[in-house]
Amino acid sequence: MVSALVDASLSLDLNITAPAGLKCDFTDPARELSEKDEAVVLESELNRVSEENQKLTQMLSVMCENYWALQCQVRDMSSKALEKEPALSRKRKEESLNLDDCSKLEVNRNGVYHISHVDSSSSEESACKKQCKFPGSKISKLYVRTDPSDSTLLVKDGYQWRKYGQKVTRDNPCPRAYFKCSFAPSCPVKKKVQRSADDRSLLVATYDGEHNHPHPSQTNMPNSSSHGGTSSPVPYSLSLSSASPTVTLDLTRPRFVQEATDMSSRQGINSTGSHPFLVEQMATSLVKDPKFTTALVAAISGRILKPSLAGKW
């Protein structure tokens, strides 16, 4: 699924359409020649990017297949483990399954991915009763890869936070830090930041509520567009001019899975299932893979930094 979306975004970003500036008259023979040269250069660039796109697609599909096989093994093992441990409390079980209830995933170029949902239904009731004290309050999770040796629980999401507590929880030796939004005194948003017990290099930030003020960066950029009420984390757009473009998978849409599957089949990619946890793990795999990051950066920077192209934009 994520493969489909990532691939779709890559295709979206990397597909080259002829810049409007290329349209010109060919009356001057010398100019015509240079224009032709430029067209050849652009064509070769287009071919290069297309090939790169194909390679990325292939890498992605291989990664997805490997992941899916691993995921099946993990499921088998965990189901066996659950059978052996029936005494595990309901609450803890549901906590461990919490990610599965997420309905939205965003991944950006900095290796940050964001999962969010609105807990207006009762499905989360037992898992997070406190959070449901305010029906409709938005709960979201942000995953940030950091240096494991970095002991600070700081997640740079653009907002101002004031730490008001820290606690060591039972299921994780790493302390959990509690933050309140301090940008606006009346802002009800809180966030909890804790290192993942499984992967110490992963910071998990849980956001509770929605900001009742604009994003701090927007106070300096009044013309910047809003992002559809997305809460806490910086709602990056997909635009390449953005600091951190985001791939957004909206799982709230019932047809999303089918569309993603269709898209992947159209693009020759094996569908890898629709499980949100799968998506999360795949996103992690992607951001972990230096080859993928390098290839992606090369492909994008090739488009952005190419002076001859930049001049035409």
Added chain:
DNA sequence: CGGTTTTGACCTGCGC
């Protein structure tokens, strides 16, 4: 000096 962080105490909800 004001804002932030630290940290122990306290509160609250849940399971037994």
Added chain:
DNA sequence: GCGCAGGTCAAAACCG
């Protein structure tokens, strides 16, 4: 009712 765990408070310390 009790104990446990998560969440919050608030005073002291810290910092620019």
